[in-house]
Amino acid sequence: MPTLLQQLLNFVSLSTVPREQLNWLIRHSKIRKFEAGDFVGVQGRKIDGPHFLMKGNISMFIYRGKEKQDLLTLETGDIFGYLPYSRSDIAPLNALALDQVEVLSFETLMVREMISLHFELTQSLVHIMNNRVKNYTTLQQQNDKMASLGKLAAGLAHELNNPTSALISDASALKAHLRADRLVNNSLTAEYWENVSIAEIDNRLIEIISAYQETELSYKARDQKENSITNWMDSNAIYYTEEMIEIFVDFNIGKDSLDFFKSRLPQKALEAVFERLSHTLVTEKIAHNIQVASSRISDLVRSVKIYTHMDRSQNRSYTDVHDGLDNTIRMLGHKIRAGKVHISRRYSEGIPPVNGYTGELNQVWTNLIDNAIDSMLENNQGLLTIETERERNNIKVSFTDDGPGIAKEIINNVFDPFFTTKPIGIGTGMGLENVRRIILRHGGSVKVNSVPGNTVFTVCIPIDNQQN
Structure with a gap:
């Protein structure tokens, strides 16, 4: 039976950490055992650790509404939980034991001492954290895209239902009417x-x-x-x-x-x-x-073809901002009507096309419009004003809603990864982070100002920015 030290030495990420530092880690940790089906961690609760997976496999997943979405599986030798310099102390995922699991859990209160005394150990854990953020962010962005497509597909089904039903009904009526027409002609x-x-x-x-x-x-x-x-x-x-x-x-x-x-x-x-x-x-x-x-x-x-940027390459191209906004509104039409939201479009004339990634910009418009609609749902009605104007070599697009607003205590965090005010399983905290990332990629900026009854998200993008 290998000792805890021997087991830790088999962790790839800890291979360069001196033994005395690993022994110090073991002295301030304890073994926790879980059976298959036990929750090792719960999304939304305070995170502890770091945890070292000594035995077994753990499924990491989230809930979107009532639907479970598996994201990744941790195996023996993986490290998870709170890591040095982590910006969040709330678990973004659920962790479920898939079989018999043994975890070596470090005392979270000792993390500060570890940072000050054990450089190699700290460096190894920080490296894990950096990779984890990158991997999870990429994974979450993909899941958010799929969720957005699912949401748009559901809305599109509603949008198509009425004209399709009308076509079927009118076609049947036309057949019956043409049969009766022969009798009329004979008269x-x-x-x-x-x-x-x-x-x-x-x-x-x-x-x-x-x-x-x-x-x-x-x-x-x-x-x-x-x-x-x-x-x-x-x-x-x-x-x-x-x-x-x-x-x-x-x-x-x-x-x-x-x-x-x-x-x-x-x-x-x-x-x-x-x-x-x-x-x-x-x-x-x-x-x-x-x-x-x-x-x-x-x-x-x-609208679907333009929105999803089909039949085009993934390179930059000149795109009409107004077309993108209009197509996004059309795609979200069912949700807009269901929320009794009125859209006021104040488009400036003579807005030139911008050099950018059409599909990504459509993601920006979708996130901002969708969030605005959600914020007004509790009032069961609302007004969303979308305004465009040119400022020198930039296009400014603002989204103003009359919802309850964003609290002053959290407004500076809305663009942070994994930050969300929505209930667990509803929001992932990646929507506005994606907005910020995409706009920065276009060499632009995004900001928010909010008071009750007047929340404004303002996007500013260069007309002919060439940076990647």
């Missing part, structure tokens, strides 16, 4: 068209269809128009249906148009012609609805 006998200028009738019909605009009438306005048409029909002894009256109102057919047809058609033809006209307009409206729904889907697909 228009040749005798109705004697001494009638068909070209004149067709031209009027084209005018009616061309002038169609989908408008929301008030109940009172629609009721008045319907009564006007039904009164005209009754006074002229013409049979009509509710569908006919509704579609005539939709296409703004009033007394003038009805009088036009009456003056150019024989009385015996009016009823059949109005029925035919009604069916034609219903077909036109269904076709219009299909076109609108198809255009909506096409716009969403275009």
